[in-house]
Amino acid sequence: MSEGGPRGPLSPTLSPQEAEELARRYGLELVGQRPGLLAYVRDVWRHRHLMWAMAKGDFVATHQDNYLGLLWSILNPILLGVAYYLIFGVLIGTRGGIENFVAFLTIGLFTYIPVAAALTGGSKSVLRKSSMIRSLRFPRVLLPITTVLSQFVASLPAFMILLLIALISKEPPSLTWLLFPVALLVVLVVSLGMAMLTARIVNAVRDTANLVPLLVRLLRYVSGVFFSVDAALARMGDPEPWVAALLQYQPVAVLLTLVRETLMQEYPVRGETWAVAGGWAVGLFVVGFVVFWRGEGTYGRS
16 A cells, blocks of 8 residues: 555544543553552652662762862851851850850751751752653652752761860760760751741742741741840740740750750750650651642642
């Protein structure tokens, strides 16, 4: 038969119901469809190797253009600590009766910086990888997770330096130091929860990306990074109960207290702090994961 000759009859077009049944029969999934929550969790686990590869890629990309590379993750909090000590410890005088202000300040800074980076980087993690989202199929929650993991790994050398600073500032090693890695794990889980929440919010309403730096700055000044929250409340006289609760029990303030309790004698370990921090970690992670999952299928759309 010649090329221009008559062709055989075309196959009839499938109805939407028939196409869906055919896809289900062969295990195919609709692109941009949100799976069930348990199926989504299993999908995240199946992609765990991709998650670590993406975190490694983010880590390398962040530091490859700097001459000092990873050393900046150590120098940055140290230089900030020196500046904050001169401003708040010497000029303004926010020591508030703290005996070891050097350890107090450095613990606050070294803990706050990765949390702030998680909020900032996690909020834009989906927007930055829109081309990847359109090209590959994977659970999108990997984007804020890998962003936080890469930043947290970059902070590990700084946390080792923090132990050295605690020793130099005459904090004697004790059994509570064994809780330091556990406290860092709580910091990581809280950071993951906040990153997933902000990533979903910023993806849904792009203008909210402009509010994230304001939130980060506000948390720096109300969480007790360079002053004692208890001393500040005492100076306020008799503050409203909700004000005291907000300053003492908001997640970032609790994290700073948690880490200080593991390394400083002035801050004995309290079960209340660990219970509140654990509650924030579980609550923010679960809520953040579910909220982000509910937006699956909307990410990457212009």
